[in-house]
Amino acid sequence: MLLIRCPYCEQELPEIEFRNAGEAHIARPTHIADETDDDFEKYFFIRTNPKGIIYERWRHVHGCARFFNAVRDTVTDRFLLTYKAGEPKPKRLPGVGK
């Protein structure tokens, strides 16, 4: 079971309190109805699915109920960072490159 730090509660808590919500930093287009088929496909269906560092959304569903973002290594499941929804993608990650 993973330990996840909720950036709102500022606590590391067990995974069962959380729910994964897919890849992060994919903004819903402002004028979504006008999107071309190709653009909508890219927005809605295409995901990076990396082996390594992933930016993803989690929700502290059995806690404060807030959605937030996390940076996780999909190989080790190690969480490098969590941060609040709406904050920009972090440029520097702790412990990467070792």
Next chain:
Amino acid sequence: MGGETTVNQSFRLANAGRLGRAKTVRFSFDGQDYAGVEGDTLASALIANGVHLVGRSFKYHRPRGILSAGAEEPSALVGIHRDAARKTPNIRATVQELYDGLTAVSQNRWPSLSLDAGAVNDLASPFFAAGFYYKTFMWPKAAWKSLYEPKIREAAGLGVAPDLPDPDHYASRYAHCDLLVVGGGVAGLAAALAAAETGARVILCDEQTELGGALRYERGATVDGQPGWDWAQATAAKLAARDNVRMLTRTTAFGYYAQNFLGLVERVTDHLAEPSPDQPRERLWQVRAKRVVLATGAIERHMVFGDNDRPGIMLASAARTYLNHYGVAVGRQIGVFTANDSAYWTAIDLKKAGVNVAAIVDTRDNPAGPAVEEARALGIELNLGRTVLKTGGRLRVSSMTVQAKKGGPERVIPVDALLMSAGWTPSVHLFSQSRGKVAFNQTTNRFVPGDYAQACVSVGGCNGTDGIGPTVAEAFAAGEKAAKEAGTTVRRLSRPKAETSESWSRGMAGAAPGAGPDSKAKAFVDFQNDVTAKDIRLAVEQGMRSIEHVKRYTTNGMATDQGKTSNLHGLAIAAETLGKTMPEVGLTTFRPPYTPVTFGAIVNHSRGALFEPTRKTPMHEWAVKRGAVFEDVGQWKRAWYFPEAGENMHAAVNRECVTVRKAAGIFDATTLGKIEVVGPDAAAFMELLYTNPWQKLDPGRCRYGVMLREDGFIYDDGVVGRLAEDRFHVTTTTGGAPRVLQHMEDYLQTEFPHLKVWLTSTSEQWAVIAVQGPKSRDIIQPFVEGIDISDEALPHMSVREGKFCGVPTRLFRMSFSGERGFEINVPSDYGPAVIEAIWNEGRKHGACMYGTETMHVLRAEKGYIIVGQDTDGTVTPDDAGLSWAVGKKKTDFVGIRGMNRPDLTAGGRKQLVGLKTKDPNIVLEEGAQIVADPRQAIPMTMIGHVTSSYWSENCGRSIALALVKDGRGKIGETLYVPMPDRTIEVEVAGTVFYDETGARLNG
């Protein structure tokens, strides 16, 4: 157990072992009574009685004995029977502690262990070579289910699963610590000691009954001047007395997961003659450790040579354990076949205990060192540079055939036991599970921990550290370091000083000389899955290149022992055949569990009523008293129907359906999800989350809302009441409540955070009682305060707040039956009193209680869909005939773009229609497939399926809803529903079967 003990313990030595004057314990094996002593394992007690034949092998049914003295045992699997329900299969005799009255049975044999009809598989063994299952049973496919699989399962297999529910219970604990030490041998004890002295919170676990690990058999070791075993027991006692240390014996760390989370299983009662019913059989420990020290030791490998699987052939360290700990000789005339020094110490100990050692056969040409010297000095015959070609015997080994490595004359030496040692494999299982990467050490020719992925460290044998002195030094330092890293202050401690007269050098991996590619010998690599060296070579020759493919093709290392003794041999043989080095080929991945874990321990308390929560409405007990029959809807118990005396379900539902339309019915609708959407931007938010327009909905009015996912498919639906400009009372489907709230929160928090809206789940705050039918208004009228419920003041799809039976209410005028109807929301606690009042009034008007079945029939008569039944996540609003609910002028809502994807707007989609069977008495099966032409060739083209189907007493016929390709264009056409026994003719119809104009809704 009846009868006399007929076999005495003739292989128990008076002056060996530690069990001394322990109490005699009686047990039986395959109906034969035996005696052992307290402290024995089943294996040591059987060997004490001269019993080595304990099972038949998985595939060839070859007689098998006891290979090891520990958890790595692949062969000696037995059933342990306590009573009718407690029949545990596949128990390793080497870890099962003996208790008085223990009953064990052998497995995989018929009619008896010594005469097994299945052994014919051994003669037919050329047919069972690598990949046999894949190649032989490919065709015809249908024969798998009916013929091949049952026969294979019968012929090849292990124990029989118990056929009664498990009567035991299992406990579960979470634990946190600064340091978890896995393994309580000399390394684990030293690490735990160092950390414990600093005050760190330490958990030490070991799979054995007593701590000490290899000190159990290694006689030459001393720690701080004490004999090793005595030091281990004293240290264990010292640790156990400390408040900051938890000692878990009989506890296996079976899984190492992310972030230093480990699964441990503690066997609490399997060693007891009469377990207390209050005790759990096993306890699952889920441990989160700041640091982990792995001190899991090493496992001895067997030699791979011809007929190396006969009973009486075992690991040298096992024989030494049986001698030095249990005081049992594994034979009277013992041969040794080795490629390293450690087996010599076994021979030396046996010789000193007065057991005859026939000869040591060593593949090395010029072994040297204290072990070899001492063996020679004791007069043991040494055959250096030689190999064992094959063995004799049927149910027990009777001889070994020795030959020089390069060939030449063969010499047969009679033996009744043969001990093997090819060297030691570091137990890197947990390290590998922690996602650490193993590295190959060229000097010692073995895989050891390389790069670590988590906060852990390996010490001693599992780290490839040889010798007790370096092991203790390394382990003690690791314990200190781990405690310091976990934040405790380290005092200067005196390290234990350990030494031994014994030394082990490296051995070999792969087939022994004489069992090479030219040999026809049956040289077993994996005893549990019956994989020979030849099978592995064959797999490579047939094109397997990756070790993972070789493993799957041959099943080497895939049995319940997880290849503890076989993996490295298999790799070495594959590498040799491929002409590569072992590290080039690479080790297979280790996965949990380290040893088999019972389902009981994993499932734990989550059984029966505790499997998942049961949700009941506040009116549940009231409905029970009214005689309701319940059905499970997700976690909810819902009243299904209310039978009167003598009624079956069909009769009750027919009566309820007719009564609702003739007079009225009362229904508990509490399980509907309810979400309150509040705030200045509530209407704007509703516009974005539902297809419908909301801005112009007047307060006090309701609308049927359709919610889509972004892909344009229907996600949920429900009636929404606008209570005020800034307040909506949203209802969701019963099962949809949590995910709809999650969906709303997701958009509110991340896509539309600028909207000032607050969402609250109110599902459990309101009890909801539906009163439906022409008399519904008359029934509720006496209870309503402050609301005009006339048709003019409160038309269909309205909502008002006021009082009902004197308590606050949200009163909806709405209908899921097609009749004039009301849904009365009152605070949950008042539900039972309010439904009782309504019921007493309703009876005067001829009303009935009705359940979910009648609710379903009534809504189907009206063509009202149920999301999740008539839709399946691939249905658009248009498919479901709900285009009218999509706001045509809206420029944005969730799903607006997805809904217009080319495939979702193209022709040929399945559309919701009604079906009428040509024979009105036939009720279709839900899920049945629909075809246009029943005479077409099989497989037929299916153009749709039945989603809802009922007998409608109100219509006097069966009714059904279906999703049919281009269905709305087929109304009036005849289609066919092929069933196993007949083909049913149906006519495509509209979705409304009753009151097509909807006049009854308005009363």
